[in-house]
Amino acid sequence: MCKKMMLITWAGLLLFVSAVHGFENKRREMVTRQIAGRDISDKATLDTMRSVPRHLFVPDSQQAYAYHDRPLPIGYGQTISQPYIVGYMTQIIGPKKGQRVLEIGTGSGYQAAVLAQIVDLVFSIEIIAPLADQARKIIEQLSYDNVRIKHGDGYYGWEEHAPFDAIVVTAAAEYIPPPLLAQLKPGGKMVIPVGSPFMTQQLMLVTKKGDDIITRALFPVRFVPFTRSDKQ
Ligand code: SAH
Numbered sequence: 001m002c003k004k005m006m007l008i009t010w011a012g013l014l015l016f017v018s019a020v021h022g023f024e025n026k027r028r029e030m031v032t033r034q035i036a037g038r039d040i041s042d043k044a045t046l047d048t049m050r051s052v053p054r055h056l057f058v059p060d061s062q063q064a065y066a067y068h069d070r071p072l073p074i075g076y077g078q079t080i081s082q083p084y085i086v087g088y089m090t091q092i093i094g095p096k097k098g099q100r101v102l103e104i105g106t107g108s109g110y111q112a113a114v115l116a117q118i119v120d121l122v123f124s125i126e127i128i129a130p131l132a133d134q135a136r137k138i139i140e141q142l143s144y145d146n147v148r149i150k151h152g153d154g155y156y157g158w159e160e161h162a163p164f165d166a167i168v169v170t171a172a173a174e175y176i177p178p179p180l181l182a183q184l185k186p187g188g189k190m191v192i193p194v195g196s197p198f199m200t201q202q203l204m205l206v207t208k209k210g211d212d213i214i215t216r217a218l219f220p221v222r223f224v225p226f227t228r229s230d231k232q
Contacts, residue, residue, distance in 0.1 A: 023053065023055050023066070023067070026066075026067040027049075027050060027053070027054065027067055028050060029067065030049075030054075030067040030069075030083055031046055031049050031050050033069075034069050034083055034084050034087075035049055035083060035084060035087040038084055039088075040084075040087040040088060040091050041091075042090075042091040042094075042095075044095060044096075044118045045087055045090045045091045045095070045114075045118075046087075047117075048090070048114050048115075048117040048118055049083065049086070049087055049090075049114060051117065052110065052113045052114050052117065053142070054066045054067060054080075054083070054110055055067070056138060056141075056142070057074075057080060057108040057109055057110040057113070057135075057138060058072050058074060058080055058108060059073070059074065059075060062074075067083070069082060069083065069084065070082050071085075074107055074108045074131070075130075075131070075134075076128050076130065076131055077224070078107050078128065078131060078224055079107070079224055080107055080108040080110050081107075081110075081111065081170060081223075085221065086110065086111050086114055088203075088218075089111070089168055089170070089191045089203075090111075090114055090115060090118075090168075092189070092191050092205055092218070093165075093166035093168060093189045093190075093191055094166070094189065095115060095118040095119050095166065096118065096119065097118070097119065097120060098119075098120055099119040099120060099121075099165035099166065100119065100120060100121040100122075100123070100161065100164055100165055101115050101119050101121070101122050101123070101164060101165060101166045101167070101168065102122075102123045102124070102125075102157060102158055102161070102162075102164040102166075102167045102168070102180075102183065103115065103122060103123070103124040103125070103167075103168045103169075103170065104124075104125055104154030104155075104157075104167070104168070104169040104170065104171065104180070104226075105124075105125075105126065105127075105154065105169065105170035105171040105224075105226075106124040106125065106126035106131065106132055106135045106149050107126065107131060107135065107170060108131075108134075108135060108138075109124070109134075109135030109136070109138055109139050109147075109149070111124075111168065111170060112124040112135070112139065112144075112147050112149070113139060113142065113144055113147070115168070116139075116144045116146050116147045117144075119146075119165075119166075120146060121146050121147075121148070121161075122144075122146060122147045122148070123147075123148050123150070123158050123161050123164070124147065124148070124149050124150070125149075125150050125151075125152055125153075125154035125157075125158060126149065126150075126151060126152075126154075127151070127152065127153055127154065127227055127229055127231075128151075129151045132149055132150070132151040133151075135149055136149045148161075151231070152229075152231045152232050153228055153229045153230070153231055153232060154169070154171075154177075154180075154226075155177045155179065155180075155226075155228060156177075156179045156232045157177070157179045157180050157182070157183040158183070159179075159183065162182075162183035163183055163184060163185040163188070164183055164184060164185060164188060165185055165188050165189075166184075166188055166189050166190065166191075167180055167183070167184055167188070167189075167190040167191075167192075168190075168191055168192075169190065169191065169192035169193065169226070170193075170223065171193070171223055171224055171225060171226040171227070172193040172194070172195055172196075172197055172201040172221075172222075172223040172224065172225055172226055173192060173193070173194055173226035174194070174195070174196065174197075174226075175194065176190070176192060176194065176204070176206060176215075180192075181206070181208070181213060184206075184208045185208070186208055186209070186210060187207075187208065187209065188207075188208050189205065189206065189207050189208075190205075190206040190207075190208075191203065191204070191205055191206075191218075192204050192206065193221050193223040197224075197225030197226075198225070200220045200221070200222055201220070201221055201222065201223060202217045202218070202219070202220060202221070203217075203218040203219055203220075203221045204216065204217055204218065205218055
């Protein structure tokens with residue numbers, strides 16, 4: 001290799017390393033200020049959010065904002081949730097090794113990756129096919145081999161892999177889909193935004209105790225709407 005080529009290669013490598021380092025610093029700061037700095041204290045949740053490269057789950061045009069305190073557009077009119085909301089929804093289900101978790105609304109795949117670093121298996125359903133494909137690609141590239149992504153209507157859950165220790169719904173539904181309740185293990189927890197689309201909804205925690213369903217309203221949120229299709 002000639003001297004000039006070597007210089008260019010080194011300069012490229014240096015730029016790449018400093019960019020990666022920059023994102024890592026921003027990510028640490030995001031966790032310190034927006035997640036631990038608020039009311040998230042679960043160690044597993046904080047550790048996973050310190051490590052999952054959120055900037056790789058957003059379009060290139062949004063990378064600079066990946067660690068900001070807000071949701072971001074991911075295409076097809078959908079959004080990746082604000083980091084604090086991801087942290088909150090992760091902590092509240094009490095994620096642990098050995099569990100299998102169902103997510104409805106894969107979107108970018110970020111919430112699935114955050115869960116995948118803690119629990120044994122993550123099943124995630126996305127209703128918009130290109131988003132499901134895109135999320136599958138980045139999940140594969142980052143070698144999360146315990147995440148399964150399916151294109152379909154999450155209303156029906158994923159019967160074949162039920163029951164689940166926890167269910168995380170990341171689109172606002174008018175009511176809690178009965179198939180999801182049925183696929184929750186006794187003692188299992190579901191977190192779901194409930195309310196009218198395009199209005200403020202309530203984030204709800206649903207706990208299954210024997211045959212009883214206990215629901216608790218957590219706080220007002222704004223999520224993209226839970227839509228429906230014929231494809232299960
Ligand atoms: N968890 C995502 C957030 C995505 S926003 C992330 O980490 O990026 C919510 C997603 O739910 C959107 O991509 C939307 O297309 C999807 N969605 C809406 N209704 C759905 C349904 N019935 N089944 C599956 N996905 C649905």
